[in-house]
Amino acid sequence: MVTVDVLIIGGGPHALTIASLLSSPNTEPRPNDPAQSSWCSDSTKPTPDKRCCSVKRKKGKTKNDGLVSPQLSLLVVDSYGEWTTLWESQFTALSIPHLRSHTLVHTDPLNKHALQEFILKTDRSAELHRLQDQVYILDENAFFSDMRLGKKEKKRLNVTSSLKKSLSFSLPGTTLSVDFFKDQVRWVYNLDKVMLKGTVENIIPVVKDAGSIKQVKHFKVQLQDGTILQAKRVVIATGPSRAQMANIPSWVKNIGEAYPEERLQHTVELMHYLSKSKQTQTEVVPSKVCEKGHRVMVVGGGLTSKMNVPSLITVQVSEAVWCYKNQVWSLSLSTGDHWTGDKIWLATGCKLDVNQDPLLSGVMKEFPVQVIDGWPCITEGLQWAEGCPLYLMGQYTALQVGPHAVNLAGGQAASVRIAKDIRQQKNPADPRNGEKSKTEDYIQHMHGLLWL
Ligand SMILES: Cc1cc2nc3c(=O)[nH]c(=O)nc-3n(C[C@H](O)[C@H](O)[C@H](O)COP(=O)(O)OP(=O)(O)OC[C@H]3O[C@@H](n4cnc5c(N)ncnc54)[C@H](O)[C@@H]3O)c2cc1C
Numbered sequence: 001m002v003t004v005d006v007l008i009i010g011g012g013p014h015a016l017t018i019a020s021l022l023s024s025p026n027t028e029p030r031p032n033d034p035a036q037s038s039w040c041s042d043s044t045k046p047t048p049d050k051r052c053c054s055v056k057r058k059k060g061k062t063k064n065d066g067l068v069s070p071q072l073s074l075l076v077v078d079s080y081g082e083w084t085t086l087w088e089s090q091f092t093a094l095s096i097p098h099l100r101s102h103t104l105v106h107t108d109p110l111n112k113h114a115l116q117e118f119i120l121k122t123d124r125s126a127e128l129h130r131l132q133d134q135v136y137i138l139d140e141n142a143f144f145s146d147m148r149l150g151k152k153e154k155k156r157l158n159v160t161s162s163l164k165k166s167l168s169f170s171l172p173g174t175t176l177s178v179d180f181f182k183d184q185v186r187w188v189y190n191l192d193k194v195m196l197k198g199t200v201e202n203i204i205p206v207v208k209d210a211g212s213i214k215q216v217k218h219f220k221v222q223l224q225d226g227t228i229l230q231a232k233r234v235v236i237a238t239g240p241s242r243a244q245m246a247n248i249p250s251w252v253k254n255i256g257e258a259y260p261e262e263r264l265q266h267t268v269e270l271m272h273y274l275s276k277s278k279q280t281q282t283e284v285v286p287s288k289v290c291e292k293g294h295r296v297m298v299v300g301g302g303l304t305s306k307m308n309v310p311s312l313i314t315v316q317v318s319e320a321v322w323c324y325k326n327q328v329w330s331l332s333l334s335t336g337d338h339w340t341g342d343k344i345w346l347a348t349g350c351k352l353d354v355n356q357d358p359l360l361s362g363v364m365k366e367f368p369v370q371v372i373d374g375w376p377c378i379t380e381g382l383q384w385a386e387g388c389p390l391y392l393m394g395q396y397t398a399l400q401v402g403p404h405a406v407n408l409a410g411g412q413a414a415s416v417r418i419a420k421d422i423r424q425q426k427n428p429a430d431p432r433n434g435e436k437s438k439t440e441d442y443i444q445h446m447h448g449l450l451w452l
Contacts, residue, residue, distance in 0.1 A: 001228070001230050002073075002230070003218050003230040003231060003232060004073045004074065004075045004229070004230070004231045004232070005071075005072040005073045005074065005231070005232050005233065005426075006022055006072055006073070006074050006075070006231065006232070006233045006234075006235060006422065007074075007075050007076075007077065007219070007221060007229060007231035007233070007234050007235070008074070008075070008076045008077070008234075008235045008237055009077055009078075009200045009203075009221070009234065009235065009236050009237060009238055009359070010076075010078055010236070010237035010238045010239055010393075011076055011077075011078030011080065011081075011082065011083045011084065011085070011195060012078075012084055012086055012087055012237060012239045013084055013087060013107045013181065013408055013411055014237040014239065014393040014394055014410075014411035014414065014415070015076055015078070015083075015235070015237035015393070016083055016084060016107045016181060016184065016185065016191070017107045017108075017109050017408075017411045017412060017414075017415040018109075018235055018237065018393065018411075018414070018415040018418055018419065019074060019076055019189070019191055019194065020107065020108060020109055020110065020184065020188075020189045020191065020415075021109040021110070021415050021416070021419045022072055022074055022419055022422070023072075023074060023189050023190075023191065023194075024110060024189070071426070071427075072422075072426070074194050075194055075196060075229065075231070076191070076194050076195050076196065077195075077196045077197075077198045077200060077221075077223070077229065078195065078196075078197065078198075079197070079198070079199040080197065080275050080278075080279060081195060081196065081197025081198075082195070082197075083181060083182070083185045083191065083192070083195060084178065084181040084182075084185075085275045085278070086239065086241065086271065086272065086275055087177075087178065087181070088174075088178045088274065088275075089271060089272060089273060089274035089275040089276075090241060090270075090271035090272075091174040091177075091178075092174075092274050093270045093271055093273050093274060094270070094271070096174055097129070097173060097174060098129040098171045098172060098173045098174060099171050099172050099173075099174070099177055099408075100171065101171070101407060101408055101409065102131075102169050102170060102171060102172075103115045103116050103119070103128070103169075103170055103171075103172055104116075105407070105408045105409045105412070106177075106180065106408060106412075107180075107181060107184060107408065107411065107412075108184055108188065109412060109415050109416065109419075114180075114184070114188075115172060115177075115180055118179075118180050118183060119172070119176070122179070124176055127172065127173035127175065127176040128170035128171065128172060128173065128176075129170060129171040129172075129173065130170055130171070131169050131170070131171065198223040198224065198225065198227060199223060199224040200221055200222070200223055200224075200359060201222050201223065201224050201358070201359075202220075202221070202222040202358075202359075202362060203219055203220075203221050203222075203234060203359055203360070203362050203363060203390070204219065204220040204221075204222070204362045205219055205362060205363055205366045205367065205388060205390070206218050206219065206220055207366060213386070213387050214366070214367065214387050214388075215387040216387060216388050216389060216390075218230050218231060218232055219231050219232075219233075219234045219390065221234065232389065233389040233390070233391065233422060234389070234390045234391070235390075235391045235392075235393060235418060236359065236360075236390065236391070236392050236393065236396075237393040237394060237411075238359065238394070239394055240350055240352075240394060240395050240406050241268050241271045241272070241350060242268070242350060243266075243268050243269065243272060244358065245350040245351045245352075245356075245357065246266045246268045246346075246348075246350055246351075247266075247346075247348040247349050247350055247351050248266070248346065248348070249299070249317070249346070249348060251317050251318060251319055251320055252264065252320065252346065254319070254320075255320050255321070255322060256321075257321065257322040257324065258322075259322035259329075260327075262343075263322070263329065263342065263343050263344065264320075264329075264343070264344045264346070265343075265344075265345060265346065266345075266346040266348070267300075267345060267346065267347045268350060270289070289345070290342075290343055291342070291343075294341070294342040294343050295340070295341030295342050295343075296341060296342065296343045296344075296345060297317075297329070297331060297339060297341050297343070297344045297345070298344075298345045298347050299317055299344060299345065299346050299347060299348060300346060300347035300348040300349065315333045315334055315335055315337075316333065316334035317331050317332070317333060317334070318332045318333065318334055319331070319332040320332075320344070327342075328340050328341060328342060329341050329342070329343075329344055331344075351374070352374045352375070352395055352396070353371075353374035354371055354374060354375070354376045354396060355371055355374070356374075363384055363388060363390050366388070367384060367385040367387070367388040369384065369385050372399065375396065375398055375399045376392070376396060376399075377399060378392055378396075378397065378399070378400060379400075379421075380400060380417065381417050381418065381420065381421025381424075382397050382400060382401075382414055382417050382418050382421065383418075383421055389422075389425070391418045391421070391422075392414075393410075393411060393414045393415070393418070394406055394410065394411075394414075397410070397414050400417070401413050401414055401417075
C-alpha cells in the first residue's frame with residue numbers, strides 16, 4: 001500500500017488553502033505589504049508582481065505544473081469529491097448574497113491580492129458589495145463602543161470618504177467567491193487531481209516503538225466504503241457544518257413517537273442539500289424552508305436562524321410530542337405556553353467537542369491531550385501532540401489561532417503554521433526554518449483580519 005506524505009480530510013476553503021501551500025513547497029507566502037493593499041483604490045491596475053504575473057490562465061501553465069510537489073505526496077479526500085462544494089451549497093441554501101469578509105481574506109496563501117486580481121482579470125467588480133457606510137459599535141463590553149467615544153473618535157471610525165474608494169474593504173459576491181476558488185484549484189495550483197471522493201470514518205494511528213517517546217509510524221485512514229488509506233501525516237479540515245456533529249437537544253432525543261423526517265430537521269441538512277442533490281443526480285430544486293401556510297418553529301438563535309427568519313423570540317422547549325392524528329407538533333415551552341405547528345427547524349448549530357468527535361477517538365485514545373471546553377490543547381504548529389503528526393484546522397484550533405479560527409482568515413493563519421511545522425519536520429536543515437519571532441508571526445496573521 002502506498003503511504004502518502006500528507007492526507008487532507010475535507011475539500012473546503014481551509015483544505016484548499018493548506019493544499020495550495022503544500023503543493024508549492026519552495027515558495028514562501030508573500031510578506032504582507034500594507035502599502036500594496038491599496039492598489040485598488042486609485043487604479044484598476046494590479047501591482048506588478050513577478051510571481052503572480054507568471055500565473056497564466058492557460059491550461060498546463062499553472063504554479064504546480066503537472067507535479068503536485070517535488071517533495072511531498074499529497075492526497076485530499078472529501079465526501080463530495082469536489083473542491084468547496086459545501087461552501088457553495090450553504091450560501092445558496094441560506095440565500096446569502098455576499099461574504100461577510102473582505103477581498104484580502106481568501107484561499108490563496110501565496111498571493112494576498114489573488115482575489116482582487118481575479119476580479120480585475122474577469123472584469124467582475126460589479127459583484128463587489130460595499131461595507132455599510134457607517135459602522136456603529138454598541139456592545140457595552142467592546143473597547144471601541146460608540147457610546148464611550150467622543151466626537152473626534154466617532155468621526156475617525158466613520159471613515160466613509162477614504163474607504164468608499166478602496167475595494168480592499170469590499171465584500172465579494174457569493175458566485176464570485178466560488179468562481180475564484182475554482183480558478184485557484186484548476187488554473188493556479190492544479191489541485192483537481194489530488195482529490196478523492198470518500199468519507200473518512202476512522203483514523204487509526206499506528207505507533208512505532210521509539211524508546212520512551214511514542215511516535216506515529218503512519219495513520220490508517222478508513223473510508224465509509226471500506227477503503228483504507230495510509231498517510232504519514234493527516235490534516236483534518238472537515239469544517240464547522242458536519243451533519244455528524246449536529247447539536248441535537250435532549251428533548252428531541254426524548255420524542256417517543258415516530259414522525260415524518262421532513263417535519264423536524266436540523267439546518268445543517270439545509271447546508272448540505274445542494275451538494276447532496278448533485279451527488280444523487282436528482283433535479284436540483286431550491287430547498288424549501290417551509291410549505292406555504294405552514295406554522296414553523298425555529299429553535300436556536302444563531303447565525304443560520306437569523307438568515308432564515310426575520311424575527312425571533314427566545315424561549316426554551318421542554319417537550320415535543322408528535323400528534324399522529326392531526327399530523328402536527330405540540331411543544332411545551334419553558335414559559336409554560338404551548339405551541340402547535342407543522343414544522344420544527346433546529347438551528348442549534350454543531351457540537352464543538354473533540355471528545356465527542358468520532359474522527360478523533362483513535363488519536364485521543366493513543367495520544368490523550370488536555371481539552372478545555374471542547375477545544376484541544378494542541379501545539380503551536382497545530383499538531384495534535386508530539387509524536388502524533390495529525391494537524392487540525394478550523395474551529396478546533398481556536399486556542400492557538402484565536403476566535404477567527406473558523407473563518408477564511410483562520411484558514412490562512414492555520415495553513416502557514418501547519419506548512420511550517422511539516423517543513424521543519426521533513427527538513428530540519430532548511431535555512432527557511434530559522435525561528436521567526438512570535439510577534440512577527442502574529443503581525444503576519446493579523447493583516448487583513450479587520451471586519452471579519
Ligand atoms: C453560512 C456561513 C457563511 C460564512 N461566511 C463566511 C465569510 O463570509 N467569511 C469567512 O471568512 N467565513 C465565513 N464562514 C465561516 C467559514 O469560512 C466557512 O464555514 C468555511 O466553509 C469553512 O471552511 P472549511 O474548509 O473549514 O469547511 P467546509 O467548507 O465546511 O468544508 C469541509 C469539507 O469537509 C468535508 N468533510 C467533512 N467531514 C468529512 C469526512 N469525514 N470525510 C471526508 N470529507 C469530509 C465536507 O464534505 C466539506 O467539503 C461562513 C460560514 C457559514 C456557515
